[in-house]
Amino acid sequence: xxxxxxxxxxxxxxxxxxxxxxxxxxxxxxxxxxxxxxxxxxxxxxxxxxxxxxxxxxxxxxxxxxxxxxxxxxxxxxxxxxxxxxxxxxxxxxxxxxxxxxxxxxxxxxxxxxxxxxxxxxxxxxxxxxxxxxxxxxxxxxxxxxxxxxxxxxxxxxxxxxxxxxxxxxxxxxxxxxxxxxxxxxxxxxxxxxxxxxxxxxxxxxxxxxxxxxxxxxxxxxxxxxxxxxxxxxxxxxxxxxxxxxx
Numbered sequence: 001x002x003x004x005x006x007x008x009x010x011x012x013x014x015x016x017x018x019x020x021x022x023x024x025x026x027x028x029x030x031x032x033x034x035x036x037x038x039x040x041x042x043x044x045x046x047x048x049x050x051x052x053x054x055x056x057x058x059x060x061x062x063x064x065x066x067x068x069x070x071x072x073x074x075x076x077x078x079x080x081x082x083x084x085x086x087x088x089x090x091x092x093x094x095x096x097x098x099x100x101x102x103x104x105x106x107x108x109x110x111x112x113x114x115x116x117x118x119x120x121x122x123x124x125x126x127x128x129x130x131x132x133x134x135x136x137x138x139x140x141x142x143x144x145x146x147x148x149x150x151x152x153x154x155x156x157x158x159x160x161x162x163x164x165x166x167x168x169x170x171x172x173x174x175x176x177x178x179x180x181x182x183x184x185x186x187x188x189x190x191x192x193x194x195x196x197x198x199x200x201x202x203x204x205x206x207x208x209x210x211x212x213x214x215x216x217x218x219x220x221x222x223x224x225x226x227x228x229x230x231x232x233x234x235x236x237x238x239x240x241x242x243x244x245x246x247x
Contacts, residue, residue: 031049046074100134103127138166162176176192189210193213205234
């Protein structure tokens with residue numbers, strides 16, 4: 001799970017529950033926009049739909065309001081408007097203090113906005129406390145812990161995410177590969193990056209990490225091929241990975 005592309009699959013469960021509840025927004029279409037129920041989705045439409053739902057239901061249904069704020073936070077995150085995303089996650093958590101997905105969302109937005117990986121760990125820990133089988137939160141916390149140097153704890157988190165059967169297995173393998181790299185376990189890192197790339201061949205971070213691991217093992221030519229492929233996919237991958245301590 002790269003900070004820049006932390007996935008939001010967990011939010012789909014909330015979207016489904018909101019869609020199943022009575023439609024309280026001004027129109028059914030606006031409700032569908034808010035829960036991203038349709039192929040013609042855009043963050044702007046999701047914001048519009050969630051805002052309509054929020055305005056129509058102030059004080060009526062705390063659970064639906066929390067879901068709408070969380071979904072709107074996701075949309076603001078997608079637009080890189082992280083201050084508004086965090087504000088919406090804060091409101092979702094205020095309305096529903098047991099909303100594990102909102103805690104995860106706030107952690108991700110905080111990490112992206114402030115590069116405060118230490119600061120993201122408490123919210124991810126709370127998400128896991130509320131939902132001990134929340135594989136995505138374990139994977140996210142694995143990366144944050146790896147970045148700040150809590151490597152053994154990071155490894156345990158990635159292992160748990162994979163044990164729980166995380167939906168985005170490539171993301172968890174990529175995170176664990178980074179952890180192995182920072183631990184100096186280069187063979188294990190390459191094995192995880194290989195597995196991640198078998199599932200998601202155009203993941204720049206996996207290509208870049210595998211390339212550096214190959215170079216450290218003496219395969220300079222093979223490593224340079226991977227690094228060049230990573231840069232072709234994501235021009236700023238060197239800067240991003242250096243920020244994670246992968247260099």
